[in-house]
Amino acid sequence: GAVVSQHPSRVICKSGTSVKIECRSLDFQATTMFWYRQFPKKSLMLMATSNEGSKATYEQGVEKDKFLINHASLTLSTLTVTSAHPEDSSFYICSAPLGNNEQFFGPGTRLTVL
Amino acid sequence: GQQVMQIPQYQHVQEGEDFTTYCNSSTTLSNIQWYKQRPGGHPVFLIQLVKSGEVKKQKRLTFQFGEAKKNSSLHITATQTTDVGTYFCAVNAGNNRKLIWGLGTSLAVNP
Numbered sequence: 267g268a269v270v271s272q273h274p275s276r277v278i279c280k281s282g283t284s285v286k287i288e289c290r291s292l293d294f295q296a297t298t299m300f301w302y303r304q305f306p307k308k309s310l311m312l313m314a315t316s317n318e319g320s321k322a323t324y325e326q327g328v329e330k331d332k333f334l335i336n337h338a339s340l341t342l343s344t345l346t347v348t349s350a351h352p353e354d355s356s357f358y359i360c361s362a363p364l365g366n367n368e369q370f371f372g373p374g375t376r377l378t379v380l
Numbered sequence: 381g382q383q384v385m386q387i388p389q390y391q392h393v394q395e396g397e398d399f400t401t402y403c404n405s406s407t408t409l410s411n412i413q414w415y416k417q418r419p420g421g422h423p424v425f426l427i428q429l430v431k432s433g434e435v436k437k438q439k440r441l442t443f444q445f446g447e448a449k450k451n452s453s454l455h456i457t458a459t460q461t462t463d464v465g466t467y468f469c470a471v472n473a474g475n476n477r478k479l480i481w482g483l484g485t486s487l488a489v490n491p
Contacts (some may be wrong), residue, residue, distance in 0.1 A: 308483075309468065309483045312478065367477055368428060
């Protein structure tokens with residue numbers, strides 16, 4: 267199946283710093299990618315839809331200035347958590363759809379903000 | 381907006397027992413997908429159901445799509461410890477390939 271990579275897998279940062287997470291489709295092109303946030307033992311919460319060459323579409327309640335998304339190429343989307351605070355600590359996962367709507371997920375990034 | 385309800389939230393079984401998780405929608409669905417997320421891992425696509433009344437099998441897993449296309453189930457026969465994880469259903473929201481997710485059913489299997 268298709269492969270989606272995500273980097274870094276784990277990051278610990280100080281409060282107030284910004285963290286960039288990369289999501290890459292390794293063997294297919296993805297004009298659309300999705301960014302999710304997942305709390306322990308909870309479901310996936312869609313944050314935004316990343317659109318190649320255009321602005322991301324954010325879900326209600328997600329601050330676009332806080333979570334910057336850039337989708338500059340057909341294989342790369344980035345999520346930047348700006349001025350991170352402890353409440354931003356979470357598991358962030360990206361996904362890319364291929365073919366008949368099946369979504370391939372990256373391995374996720376565990377962010378811990380001290 | 382569209383929602384999909386998934387039950388139960390948790391299920392604890394003895395190895396060898398069967399397991400079923402259910403998803404229900406108040407509206408007719410175009411399709412439904414099922415994913416499995418192992419502890420510490422990421423969701424992995426299992427299957428997509430499209431046709432009314434469709435039944436698909438993958439070894440010990442049986443997936444059903446209701447006749448009215450408003451509900452679906454995933455049944456595991458004779459669970460094994462490798463079945464441990466959270467099973468999610470997900471449905472398309474419009475034509476932008478965005479998915480709406482059920483809350484998931486976490487399965488624990490006692491050896």
